[in-house]
Amino acid sequence: MATRPKSRQKKRSSPLVSSKSPSSSTTDSSSRKVLEASMDGQSSNFEEAASFEAAGEEAGTTESVTVTVRFRPLSPREIRQGEEIAWYADGDTAVRSEYNPLVVYAYDRVFGPTTTTRHVYDIAAQHVISGAMEGINGTIFAYGVTSSGKTHTMHGDQRSPGIIPLAVKDAFSIIQETPSREFLLRVSYLEIYNEVVNDLLNPAGQNLRIREDLQGTFVEGIKEEVVLSPAHALSLIAAGEEHRHVGSNNFNLLSSRSHTIFTLTIESSPCGEYCEGEAVNLSQLNLIDLAGSESSRAETTGVRRKEGSYINKSLLTLGTVIAKLTDGKATHIPYRDSKLTRLLQSSLSGQGRVSLICTVTPSSSNSEETHNTLKFAHRAKRIEIQASQNKIIDEKSLIKKYQNEIRSLKEELELLKRGMVNVGSLKDIGGDDIVLLKQKLEDGHVKLQSRLEQEEEAKAALLERIQRLTKLILVSSKTTQSPRFAQRPGPRRRHSFGEEELAYLPYKRRDMVLEDQNCDILVPMEGYGENGDDGSKDKKNRKNGLLNWFKIRRRESGVTTLTSSDGDKSSGTKSLTTPSTPQAESVNFPTESRLSNSVTAESFPAGSFHEHDRELPTDSLSLQETPMASMKTIDHVDLLREQVKILSGEVALHSSVLKRLSDEAANSPKKEQIQIEMRKVKDEIRMKNQQITSLEKQMADSISASQCTLDKLGLSPSYDELLEQLNEKSFELEVKTADNRIIQDQLQQKISECEELRDTVSSLKQQLVLALDTKSSYISAQHMNKENSPSRDITAELLQQAYMESEIEELKQKVDKLSESKSQLEVRNQKLAEESAYAKGLASAAGVELKALSEEVTKLMKDNERLAAELASTRNSHQRRVSNAPKVTRRDGQNRRQEPASAKREATPSYYERELMLEAALKDKEQRETELQKKVEESKQKEAFLENELANMWVLVAKLKKSNGNEHDNSDS
Numbered sequence: 001m002a003t004r005p006k007s008r009q010k011k012r013s014s015p016l017v018s019s020k021s022p023s024s025s026t027t028d029s030s031s032r033k034v035l036e037a038s039m040d041g042q043s044s045n046f047e048e049a050a051s052f053e054a055a056g057e058e059a060g061t062t063e064s065v066t067v068t069v070r071f072r073p074l075s076p077r078e079i080r081q082g083e084e085i086a087w088y089a090d091g092d093t094a095v096r097s098e099y100n101p102l103v104v105y106a107y108d109r110v111f112g113p114t115t116t117t118r119h120v121y122d123i124a125a126q127h128v129i130s131g132a133m134e135g136i137n138g139t140i141f142a143y144g145v146t147s148s149g150k151t152h153t154m155h156g157d158q159r160s161p162g163i164i165p166l167a168v169k170d171a172f173s174i175i176q177e178t179p180s181r182e183f184l185l186r187v188s189y190l191e192i193y194n195e196v197v198n199d200l201l202n203p204a205g206q207n208l209r210i211r212e213d214l215q216g217t218f219v220e221g222i223k224e225e226v227v228l229s230p231a232h233a234l235s236l237i238a239a240g241e242e243h244r245h246v247g248s249n250n251f252n253l254l255s256s257r258s259h260t261i262f263t264l265t266i267e268s269s270p271c272g273e274y275c276e277g278e279a280v281n282l283s284q285l286n287l288i289d290l291a292g293s294e295s296s297r298a299e300t301t302g303v304r305r306k307e308g309s310y311i312n313k314s315l316l317t318l319g320t321v322i323a324k325l326t327d328g329k330a331t332h333i334p335y336r337d338s339k340l341t342r343l344l345q346s347s348l349s350g351q352g353r354v355s356l357i358c359t360v361t362p363s364s365s366n367s368e369e370t371h372n373t374l375k376f377a378h379r380a381k382r383i384e385i386q387a388s389q390n391k392i393i394d395e396k397s398l399i400k401k402y403q404n405e406i407r408s409l410k411e412e413l414e415l416l417k418r419g420m421v422n423v424g425s426l427k428d429i430g431g432d433d434i435v436l437l438k439q440k441l442e443d444g445h446v447k448l449q450s451r452l453e454q455e456e457e458a459k460a461a462l463l464e465r466i467q468r469l470t471k472l473i474l475v476s477s478k479t480t481q482s483p484r485f486a487q488r489p490g491p492r493r494r495h496s497f498g499e500e501e502l503a504y505l506p507y508k509r510r511d512m513v514l515e516d517q518n519c520d521i522l523v524p525m526e527g528y529g530e531n532g533d534d535g536s537k538d539k540k541n542r543k544n545g546l547l548n549w550f551k552i553r554r555r556e557s558g559v560t561t562l563t564s565s566d567g568d569k570s571s572g573t574k575s576l577t578t579p580s581t582p583q584a585e586s587v588n589f590p591t592e593s594r595l596s597n598s599v600t601a602e603s604f605p606a607g608s609f610h611e612h613d614r615e616l617p618t619d620s621l622s623l624q625e626t627p628m629a630s631m632k633t634i635d636h637v638d639l640l641r642e643q644v645k646i647l648s649g650e651v652a653l654h655s656s657v658l659k660r661l662s663d664e665a666a667n668s669p670k671k672e673q674i675q676i677e678m679r680k681v682k683d684e685i686r687m688k689n690q691q692i693t694s695l696e697k698q699m700a701d702s703i704s705a706s707q708c709t710l711d712k713l714g715l716s717p718s719y720d721e722l723l724e725q726l727n728e729k730s731f732e733l734e735v736k737t738a739d740n741r742i743i744q745d746q747l748q749q750k751i752s753e754c755e756e757l758r759d760t761v762s763s764l765k766q767q768l769v770l771a772l773d774t775k776s777s778y779i780s781a782q783h784m785n786k787e788n789s790p791s792r793d794i795t796a797e798l799l800q801q802a803y804m805e806s807e808i809e810e811l812k813q814k815v816d817k818l819s820e821s822k823s824q825l826e827v828r829n830q831k832l833a834e835e836s837a838y839a840k841g842l843a844s845a846a847g848v849e850l851k852a853l854s855e856e857v858t859k860l861m862k863d864n865e866r867l868a869a870e871l872a873s874t875r876n877s878h879q880r881r882v883s884n885a886p887k888v889t890r891r892d893g894q895n896r897r898q899e900p901a902s903a904k905r906e907a908t909p910s911y912y913e914r915e916l917m918l919e920a921a922l923k924d925k926e927q928r929e930t931e932l933q934k935k936v937e938e939s940k941q942k943e944a945f946l947e948n949e950l951a952n953m954w955v956l957v958a959k960l961k962k963s964n965g966n967e968h969d970n971s972d973s
């Protein structure tokens with residue numbers, strides 16, 4: 001990390017407080033929601049921030065999410081409506097309620113309404129970007145209600161570039177400052193609109209699916225573009241923004257109706273020879289501009305309301321996920337409840353650095369929403385994250401793939417060059433026979449010529465490919481090796497944008513758009529957004545508003561006018577003279593004096609990466625040549641030099657021939673013939689020399705032309721323009737070619753898969769044919785057998801025999817199986833018959849027993865009746881006797897009752913004994929009766945059970961008999 005806020009650095013010396021126990025907490029529910037004394041809250045939170053920072057130094061340690069709050073100023077509309085300030089930034093780390101000074105929340109940092117986005121970037125985002133460049137995943141997102149300033153913070157405009165352009169710029173600056181590593185950057189840009197994922201870089205990529213693999217969630221089929229310069233990346237964002245859903249509500253004329261995620265995938269590996277076998281750092285930087293939550297006060301209808309409910313639902317899920325993550329007890333985190341949380345799953349679950357920038361408005365009308373945002377931010381602070389480097393030792397990483405390809409292409413080129421040089425050895429060919437030699441020479445010449453042409457072509461193709469691949473891999477243009485990661489440089493220089501890069505940022509700030517409008521326009525027009533026309537109105541909005549932002553100043557006529565949203569080229573708009581000179585540029589952006597230095601920026605092609613910030617000395621820039629052009633010049637000169645070498649070789653060969661011819665002419669009688677030959681060779685030599693001279697001239701011209709290139713830059717706008725266009729086109733072509741190659745690889749894979757499948761199909765077909773052949777031969781053999789034809793083929797006979805044998809064998813096996821199952825069934829049958837006999841016996845025994853028991857019961861009942869009658873008569877006689885006896889007084893009665901029982905017994909011994917006996921007998925009988933009745937019941941149950949069993953058995957027996965009968969039938973057949 002290069003720049004850290006000074007205040008933080010100061011605080012680092014203070015004892016660190018664990019980020020796990022944030023001391024600045026609020027009780028969410030209470031009306032007196034505060035909590036700690038403000039100063040305490042601030043300092044402890046500061047320490048927390050310091051702890052985060054320190055943790056960040058060590059990869060893989062626990063950090064907490066960086067949470068910052070950014071206030072926007074009151075909008076002109078709010079001022080007009082006389083709204084008051086409800087919340088304000090109290091110092092650097094606290095937000096306080098104007099209405100209740102005791103309500104205060106503390107964060108890592110709080111930015112007041114005058115803070116610039118650049119400052120916000122330095123504190124809330126820069127460490128995430130530098131981490132991402134080192135292989136640590138990073139996510140930055142802006143959260144807040146509609147119109148609170150999320151898009152202003154994330155995207156910004158030309159006057160105040162947002163976090164996304166600053167991050168892109170910084171990423172390329174870091175590459176520039178890291179000469180020891182090679183980088184490959186890819187971008188993708190998507191939106192989540194009404195829970196549908198759309199690719200903003202590819203209009204055809206609608207409703208994409210979210211998938212999961214071992215590395216986490218990803219969007220299937222999303223387009224990824226390799227980027228080579230900040231301008232290139234920003235142009236993609238601008239193009240993507242054109243497709244984003246934007247509409248108006250009564251708080252924001254250009255309200256984002258979708259969440260967007262801009263992802264920068266960074267691969268890096270050590271430069272040069274050390275890179276082989278070295279792990280590649282791979283990380284993703286997600287820059288997210290959320291759609292704003294909408295309060296019920298938003299006057300929305302139709303499509304707007306639907307969008308609003310989707311936005312609110314996904315933000316609610318985000319809130320729930322964060323609440324559960326910080327709960328500690330939650331077992332299930334509902335990431336899957338919304339596309340947003342699904343895509344943010346790995347970031348939220350703590351893989352990589354996360355920075356949450358909560359944008360708030362101070363206005364009293366939004367007080368409640370602001371309070372909710374503040375509570376959300378406070379909860380998010382408790383999420384723990386793990387910042388560790390992602391290293392992959394994978395040859396499949398794109399950068400490794402390109403590096404390997406470049407290496408092998410270079411080797412190929414080297415071989416080719418050597419082959420071409422060896423061509424010169426032809427000069428050794430010699431012979432006494434001149435005619436033969438001449439013939440040989442002519443043949444050799446033709447062959448040599450065509451071979452040379454082929455090899456030239458191959459070489460040119462190789463060079464082009466190497467160039468193309470090398471260009472995709474970004475390296476620092478600095479030659480000094482000062483590894484960035486080993487020793488961190490001092491304060492980072494400011495981010496500054498070149499003309500070309502600024503052209504891709506929105507020109508007007510949104511508030512300017514709002515201010516330009518009549519106040520009435522802020523309230524939706526009658527019927528606005530009520531029907532399906534919303535879409536078209538959106539488009540119109542986009543055209544009127546956003547198109548202006550993203551209108552790229554073209555240099556066709558040298559002067560371009562940026563029209564206002566109503567198409568008026570009046571004074572309300574700025575006339576932009578396309579600059580080709582520093583003076584012209586300063587006219588364009590009078591407010592930004594720092595821009596005036598970036599003259600040469602536009603002269604650099606989009607297709608090449610060269611840091612051309614205005615911080616770099618202009619002198620150093622002027623010495624640089626357009627890399628693309630320079631590469632081409634070098635290659636051209638290289639090719640010319642090779643051709644000169646070859647021609648010189650040929651001249652040398654002809655000279656040696658000439659020498660031999662002149663020697664021969666001196667001794668030979670056929671002088672004239674030899675002299676003719678010599679003249680021809682001399683002509684050849686002259687011609688070759690002329691060619692050499694012309695090639696040398698071309699070489700000199702090319703070199704001088706390349707040296708003059710810079711002089712011409714800026715002086716000849718049309719040439720620049722053409723060059724730029726050419727470079728852009730060639731860059732586009734390169735990227736397309738890279739894409740094509742990937743597609744071709746995939747195609748190749750599919751083709752090989754297809755071939756494999758075809759092979760399988762053909763082998764299956766063969767098997768089928770074989771089987772059919774066997775069958776038909778068998779049938780024909782059988783047929784022949786039937787006819788008993790004497791001309792029977794022996795093979796068919798053998799085949800038939802074998803077939804029959806196998807058939808017999810099979811049948812035998814079947815018979816065995818059947819007989820086995822038959823015997824099993826017989827055994828079972830036997831058992832069942834035995835069981836049924838036993839059951840029958842039991843049933844009859846039970847019947848007999850039942851009969852006996854019922855007889856006994858009748859007998860007992862009779863006895864019972866008899867005894868009962870006896871007892872009744874005895875009682876009657878006793879009563880009669882008592883009533884006949886003399887009357888006694890009550891006292892007598894009592895006395896008599898008090899007489900001992902023996903005396904009583906003595907008085908009526910037979911009566912008492914008999915009564916007792918009878919009662920005992922009666923009891924006994926009753927007991928026996930109940931017992932017997934119980935037994936009868938049991939027997940009845942038993943009988944019923946046995947009858948049931950018997951019935952079942954009969955059914956079984958019947959079944960068995962039936963199946964036996966079938967088997968017999970089968971075996972008989």
Ligand SMILES: Nc1ncnc2c1ncn2[C@@H]1O[C@H](COP(=O)(O)OP(=O)(O)OP(=O)(O)O)[C@@H](O)[C@H]1O
Pocket residue numbers: 071072073075113144145146147148149150151152153252254255256257290291292293359509510511512514
């Ligand atoms: N810090 C700031 N300084 C000056 N103006 C700001 C600031 N933040 C926001 N604005 C202005 O406030 C208005 C609303 O901001 P912006 O569109 O960024 O809100 P938003 O949160 O993205 O809204 P939505 O969720 O509806 O898209 C714009 O005109 C913007 O220029």
